[in-house]
Structure formats: C-alpha cells, structure tokens
Amino acid sequence: MTPDAETTATDGDSAAPSIPFSSLGLSDAVMRALDDVGYETPSAIQAATIPPLLAGRDVVGLAQTGTGKTAAFALPILSSIDTARAVPQALVLAPTRELALQVCEAFERYAAHLPGVHVLPVYGGQGYGVQLSALRRGVHIIVGTPGRIMDHLEKGTLDLSELTHLVLDEADEMLKMGFAEDVETILAETPDDKQVALFSATMPASIRRISQQYLRDPEEISVKSKTTTSSTITQRYLVVSYQQKVDALTRILEVENFEGMIVFVRTKNETETLAEKLRARGYSAQAINGDIPQAQRERTVDQLKSGALDILVATDVAARGLDVERISHVVNFDIPVDTESYVHRIGRTGRAGRAGDAISFVTPRERRLLDAIEKATRQPLTQMHLPTIDDVNATRLARFDDAITTALANGELIETFRGIIDHYVQHHDVPEADVAAALAVVAQGGEPLLLDEEDIRLPSFSRDARDARGASGGSGDGSRAERGPRRREGGPALAPYRIEVGRRQRVEPRQIVGALANEGGLSRDDFGAITIRPDFSIVELPAELPPATLRKLEGTRISGKLIELKPDRGPRGGGAGRFSRDERAPRFARDERPARDERPARDDRPARDDRTERKPRKPRH
Structure with a gap:
C-alpha cells in the first residue's frame, strides 16, 4: 500500500465532519432513505470511505465499533446495485449471526426507496430451506457468516460468479474466531474484478496480508480516536x-x-x-x-x-x-x-x-x-x-408523584372517580385524605412503597492499597479470580475425557475449548487440564455430564475429524491412553482461554481441516 493511498479521518466525537450526505454522490433513492431516518451529516468513517467506494476503489477501513461502518459500505453498494439482474451482486461477510442480521436490517432500511432490491441473511442456526428458496427467487445482496457461506458454496447452491462487491466486516473478529481459511477461500472463488472493502478495528499482520493479497491498490482509511470507548x-x-x-x-x-x-x-x-x-x-x-x-x-x-x-x-x-x-x-x-x-x-x-x-x-x-x-x-x-435507603425512597416518592400528576391530567376519569370518592365519604364518614391513602395502599398491592431495612454494607478498599495476603505473596492479589473466572465452591468435580484428535491434526487448546463449549453448552469453568498427544487428547470436563450433552459432544468434529469423546479409562493396549501427571502438558491457563466472543457460533464454527487458522496459502483463481 503506497503512502498516498492512506487517508486519516478524525473521530466524529472530536471533530464531526461538516459536509452533508448530499455532497458524497449517493443515489437519489438512497438519499431519500437517509432523509427518512433523519441522517444529515456523515460520521468520519462514512465521509472518508463513501467517495472512494463510489469511485470503484478497494478500501481498508480501520475504525472502532459504533462509528457507523455499516452505512459506510451499505450506502455506496445500494447506490450502484443493478435491480434488473436478480443475481448476488454484493456479499458482506460478518463474524456472527447477530451482526449479520443487524447489517441486513440496515441494508433494508437504506433500501426503503429501492423496492426491487432483495437482501438475504445467510447464517447458521437458520434452516437451509428458507435460504434456498430465497436464492432461487433471486437476491441482490447477501449478508452472511463465513461458515454458512462456505456450506452453500460446497453444495453448489450459491453462485458468486457475478459478484461486484465484497465486504469483510469486523475482519479481525472473523480471523480471531478461526475463519481465516474460509475467508480466503471465499475471496479466491469470487471474480477478480470485484470491489473489496475490508473493515477492522485493528490491523494485525493477518489482516495486512489479506489486504495486500486480495485487494487492488486499496485506499487505507483510519479513524483516529483519543480513546477506544465513546466519550458519550x-x-x-x-x-x-x-x-x-x-x-x-x-x-x-x-x-x-x-x-x-x-x-x-x-x-x-x-x-x-x-x-x-x-x-x-x-x-x-x-x-x-x-x-x-x-x-x-x-x-x-x-x-x-x-x-x-x-x-x-x-x-x-x-x-x-x-x-x-x-x-x-x-x-x-x-x-x-x-x-x-x-x-x-x-x-x-x-x-x-x-x-x-x-x-x-x-x-x-x-x-x-x-x-x-x-x-x-x-x-x-x-x-x-x-444507593442508600434514602436514595431509593426518594426515587420511589418521585415516581409516585409523577404517577399522580399523570393521572390528574386525565380530567374525564378524575371526574368519574371523584363522584365515587364523594359517595364513599358521605356513607362512611371518612376524611378524603384517608380515602386517598387507602387507594394508595390498594395501588401498591400490599407491597411497601418505602424501604426501611438496613443498608447493604459494602467492602471498602483503596485503589492503591494492597491487602496483607497480596503484599505477602499470598493468594489475595494473585488469585485465579484476578486472572479469570473462579471455580466457586460446590462446583462440579472434573474427570478426564479422551478425544480422538491430537497434534497430527494440528489442534490447539483454543480449538478444543471452542468446539466443546459451543456444542455442549459448557462454560470456561467447566474445563480443567488439556493435554494434547500425537493421536489423541485428554480433556478434563465435569464428571457428571448429562447424557444429552455427551451425545452432542460425541458427534463433534474438530479440524474435520470426529472426536468420539468418551470418559478416559486409563492405559490402552501398550499404555497409550493415560499417562502420569509429570508427562502431562501444562494446565491450560484460564486467562489464555479464548473469550466467549472469540469462539465461533455453534453453527458457524470451523469444522474442516481448512477452517483452522494455518500458514497462509496461495489463493485459488
């Protein structure tokens, strides 16, 4: 990437662009949709990205989440879609089904005045029938997760031969979740003359390599920000x-x-x-x-x-x-x-x-x-x-006052109930204030309006102080609770389980954790030691796994191989099964396990040999 192809945009929080959307060259139909949703000025990433995309340039956009990246690529795509051709012309790859649905909704919102445009979300967890029917009817834009897109390509149910636009949204997340090979395969199996837009929060070496290998003289646009969180x-x-x-x-x-x-x-x-x-x-x-x-x-x-x-x-x-x-x-x-x-x-x-x-x-x-x-x-x-008891009570009283004020604004109902109250006062000789109090009791349903129990006592500490255990090198500050989730007392006992994948399949602990957690609904605290041997691995999991969970895990695949999970019964044949504690690999540290947002979704996880992140391979053309 040449220096003159780089553009730096300023974060909208610090200096919002003053140019209007109308000056960016978007189509009239898209501009009407923007007017409908009340958008007037673009964010920094939108102002810097939309013009080169409309001009046909490949783009690498670096910006944090929440900066308006979706509109940055959706608006130019919709401005150039040919509604007369009911074939996939744009493909957006997203790391999760939730993001795919969100992007799809954004496309539909911006296409409100383009009635002929059809957008299809393609993700795991949804039946193939719905997706196949829509593909047969004809779609213009597909927003999908890499796993399900690959499934359609392998089945021959998705034709990308006439693709003109391809977007990688949150590319760093996709690679982190193990979709590197899928993404490269999809890129290699699309037309060479397509326009590619890559959006990422960071630029690790893997993203840099993809941009250099698959994008043509891209313009790099970076949104500079003083912080990684919004100032709002x-x-x-x-x-x-x-x-x-x-x-x-x-x-x-x-x-x-x-x-x-x-x-x-x-x-x-x-x-x-x-x-x-x-x-x-x-x-x-x-x-x-x-x-x-x-x-x-x-x-x-x-x-x-x-x-x-x-x-x-x-x-x-x-x-x-x-x-x-x-x-x-x-x-x-x-x-x-x-x-x-x-x-x-x-x-x-x-x-x-x-x-x-x-x-x-x-x-x-x-x-x-x-x-x-x-x-x-x-x-x-x-x-x-x-919040103290007084804080809670003050808030409750304020809300009670607001409720009364709102009710008083309904004059017709107030007049009706005033007659009922007058009737009660005349027949029971009770002051009106007492009747109002009684109605408040009825409205509360027997629950007290104000609290009177003792306030919760909180532990106190100084941000700079260190307790005696931490200062003496004990478990206070260096405990597992600080490095990751703690195993609470009374948690499940762990037992060793054998899976039929090992170093020959080039598996890593993160792949084992991701696959078993997603298939079996396990949490990070359900894993103990993970030991990878040449032809198998031993994983410590809860000793009392439910039968349904066991059945799911038995049919799980890692790197394309059925793992055949079963309790480890000790040495087999020549002692190839269990081994001594000293021979085991080090315990997989909790702070090294992949965070939940780094694991593939259940139906989108990599499941074949070429879906685990490996050394870069040459693209297929």
Missing part, C-alpha cells in the same frame, strides 16, 4: 462482593433512570439465573445466550426494541452485533477479564452520538482488572456508591 458513555464502577451483586443491581435499577439495559454475565447458566431473579423482583427481564434457539433470540431482541422488554441478561457472544437504540445502560455484572470484551460490551450503548451509561461491578480481588481497563481505554472510571 459515562463509565462507573461499584465495589461489591459476589454475594451482594443481585441486591446491588436491584438498588441501581431502583434509582437509575434507564430505558433499556443489557446486563453482562460470564456464563450461559448465569444469564438464566439472573434473569429469573430480576423477574421475581418485578422487572421485565429475559436471558439471551448461545443455547437459546435463534428464532427465540430474535423475538427477544425485537421485544427489547419495542419496549415490551426492559432488561436483557446476556453473554458476550450473544450480545455481539446488537444495536438497539433503547439501550441506555450497560451493566457488567461480571467484569470481563480482557479489555477488548469491555470495549465491545459498553459499545452497546452510547452509539451514534447518543448518551449512555456503563456500570461495572468489581469485587475487591478484581481491582487489577479495573486498572487494566482504565489503562487500555485511557479513560478513568468513576467510583459510585450503592
């Missing part, structure tokens, strides 16, 4: 012990003026548990995780968008790609163990210039994670304190 997001943290988290969250929900909220936890099981506890406390909450069927997940997101649902309890993977305008708050119920996950999580709020709030629960042993987040984002987090 207020970031706070609360020091709280694990046992107090649910009560602390309830107090915060009482006093925070939120519209929609995502609460992030580490495991699938915790999403269901916490959502149930919140519903028991009267809040409209639902869980979303990788085990929930795709149709149900889509309904849940639609409920959040419409206001039928207020709180979404989610894992990192399940929430990736969500863009719901109602999300005013993000709560890290479990603080993430890596800073990238933190940035992605809080990026669900404060999007497109809107204000947002991010609150992180931090236990005393997790203070180093907090320090790492502040260092990486270059933004300090403000410590908040648990």
Whole structure:
C-alpha cells in the first residue's frame, strides 16, 4: 500500500465532519432513505470511505465499533446495485449471526426507496430451506457468516460468479474466531474484478496480508480516536462482593433512570439465573445466550426494541452485533477479564452520538482488572456508591408523584372517580385524605412503597492499597479470580475425557475449548487440564455430564475429524491412553482461554481441516 493511498479521518466525537450526505454522490433513492431516518451529516468513517467506494476503489477501513461502518459500505453498494439482474451482486461477510442480521436490517432500511432490491441473511442456526428458496427467487445482496457461506458454496447452491462487491466486516473478529481459511477461500472463488472493502478495528499482520493479497491498490482509511470507548458513555464502577451483586443491581435499577439495559454475565447458566431473579423482583427481564434457539433470540431482541422488554441478561457472544437504540445502560455484572470484551460490551450503548451509561461491578480481588481497563481505554472510571435507603425512597416518592400528576391530567376519569370518592365519604364518614391513602395502599398491592431495612454494607478498599495476603505473596492479589473466572465452591468435580484428535491434526487448546463449549453448552469453568498427544487428547470436563450433552459432544468434529469423546479409562493396549501427571502438558491457563466472543457460533464454527487458522496459502483463481 503506497503512502498516498492512506487517508486519516478524525473521530466524529472530536471533530464531526461538516459536509452533508448530499455532497458524497449517493443515489437519489438512497438519499431519500437517509432523509427518512433523519441522517444529515456523515460520521468520519462514512465521509472518508463513501467517495472512494463510489469511485470503484478497494478500501481498508480501520475504525472502532459504533462509528457507523455499516452505512459506510451499505450506502455506496445500494447506490450502484443493478435491480434488473436478480443475481448476488454484493456479499458482506460478518463474524456472527447477530451482526449479520443487524447489517441486513440496515441494508433494508437504506433500501426503503429501492423496492426491487432483495437482501438475504445467510447464517447458521437458520434452516437451509428458507435460504434456498430465497436464492432461487433471486437476491441482490447477501449478508452472511463465513461458515454458512462456505456450506452453500460446497453444495453448489450459491453462485458468486457475478459478484461486484465484497465486504469483510469486523475482519479481525472473523480471523480471531478461526475463519481465516474460509475467508480466503471465499475471496479466491469470487471474480477478480470485484470491489473489496475490508473493515477492522485493528490491523494485525493477518489482516495486512489479506489486504495486500486480495485487494487492488486499496485506499487505507483510519479513524483516529483519543480513546477506544465513546466519550458519550459515562463509565462507573461499584465495589461489591459476589454475594451482594443481585441486591446491588436491584438498588441501581431502583434509582437509575434507564430505558433499556443489557446486563453482562460470564456464563450461559448465569444469564438464566439472573434473569429469573430480576423477574421475581418485578422487572421485565429475559436471558439471551448461545443455547437459546435463534428464532427465540430474535423475538427477544425485537421485544427489547419495542419496549415490551426492559432488561436483557446476556453473554458476550450473544450480545455481539446488537444495536438497539433503547439501550441506555450497560451493566457488567461480571467484569470481563480482557479489555477488548469491555470495549465491545459498553459499545452497546452510547452509539451514534447518543448518551449512555456503563456500570461495572468489581469485587475487591478484581481491582487489577479495573486498572487494566482504565489503562487500555485511557479513560478513568468513576467510583459510585450503592444507593442508600434514602436514595431509593426518594426515587420511589418521585415516581409516585409523577404517577399522580399523570393521572390528574386525565380530567374525564378524575371526574368519574371523584363522584365515587364523594359517595364513599358521605356513607362512611371518612376524611378524603384517608380515602386517598387507602387507594394508595390498594395501588401498591400490599407491597411497601418505602424501604426501611438496613443498608447493604459494602467492602471498602483503596485503589492503591494492597491487602496483607497480596503484599505477602499470598493468594489475595494473585488469585485465579484476578486472572479469570473462579471455580466457586460446590462446583462440579472434573474427570478426564479422551478425544480422538491430537497434534497430527494440528489442534490447539483454543480449538478444543471452542468446539466443546459451543456444542455442549459448557462454560470456561467447566474445563480443567488439556493435554494434547500425537493421536489423541485428554480433556478434563465435569464428571457428571448429562447424557444429552455427551451425545452432542460425541458427534463433534474438530479440524474435520470426529472426536468420539468418551470418559478416559486409563492405559490402552501398550499404555497409550493415560499417562502420569509429570508427562502431562501444562494446565491450560484460564486467562489464555479464548473469550466467549472469540469462539465461533455453534453453527458457524470451523469444522474442516481448512477452517483452522494455518500458514497462509496461495489463493485459488
């Protein structure tokens, strides 16, 4: 890439572009759609990217999530689509099904005045029949995940021979999830004269190699930002012990003026548990995780968008790609163990210039994670304190006052009920104030309006202090809790299981963890030691795996080979099975395991030899 092909754009937060969309050269139909949604001026990445894309240049766009990348490539594509040819002309590859659906929705929104344009999402978890029917009818734009696109190419059900545009959205995420070979195969099997746009938050060596190998003299556009998180997001943290988290969250929900909220936890099981506890406390909450069927997940997101649902309890993977305008708050119920996950999580709020709030629960042993987040984002987090009883009561009284004020505005109903109250006062000789108080009791349904229990006592510590255990080299500051999720007391006992893949298949611990976790619904805490031998591997998993989970895992493939998972019974034949503790490979450290958002979605995971990231191969033409 030559120096004159590089463009630097300024983050919209610091200096928003002053040029209007009308000066970028977009089609009239697209401009009408932008008018409908109220867009007037482009973001930095949009202003810098749209003109070269309209001119036919290949583009590499470097920008963080939430900067408007979708419109940056969708608007030029829609401005050049030939509706008379009902063949795939544009392909957008996205790392997750959630992001694919979000991008598809954006295309449909911007194509509101292009009735002949057909957009099709293609992702794992959806039946092939729906996708095949749409492909037979004819589509212009396909937005899909690499795994399912590869499946269609192998089956011969997807023809990309007339493709004119190809977009790699969040390319660094796709490579991190193990789709490097799939992406390169798809690139190599598309026309040489297509236009390619690559968007990524970072530029690792693998992305640089793809851009040099598959893009033609691309213009590199980088959006400079002072921070990796949006300045419109207020970031706070609360020091709280694990046992107090649910009560602390309830107090915060009482006093925070939120519209929609995502609460992030580490495991699938915790999403269901916490959502149930919140519903028991009267809040409209639902869980979303990788085990929930795709149709149900889509309904849940639609409920959040419409206001039928207020709180979404989610894992990192399940929430990736969500863009719901109602999300005013993000709560890290479990603080993430890596800073990238933190940035992605809080990026669900404060999007497109809107204000947002991010609150992180931090236990005393997790203070180093907090320090790492502040260092990486270059933004300090403000410590908040648990709302007191007085704070909660003041908020409840204010809301009660608002409810009364709203009711008083309905004059017709007030007049009707005034007659009923007068009738009661005359026949029972009770003061009107007492009747009003009695009606308030009825409205509360027997629940007290004001709280009077003791305030929750929180642990206190100084950000710079170190407790005696940490200072003496004990487990205080260096415990597993700081390096990653802890195994809580009473957790499942682990037992060794044998899988029939090993070093000959070039498997790595991250592939084993990703495949087993997604197929069996396992969490990071369900894994113990992982030992990779030449022809097999030994994995420590919960001793009492449910039969249904065992059946799923037995049929799992890693690097294209059936793993045939079964309990390890010790030496086989010449002692090839188990081996002594001293011969085992080092325990797979928890902070080295792939984060949930780095694992392939269940139906999109790499499943063949050429889907694991290996040394670069030459493109096929």
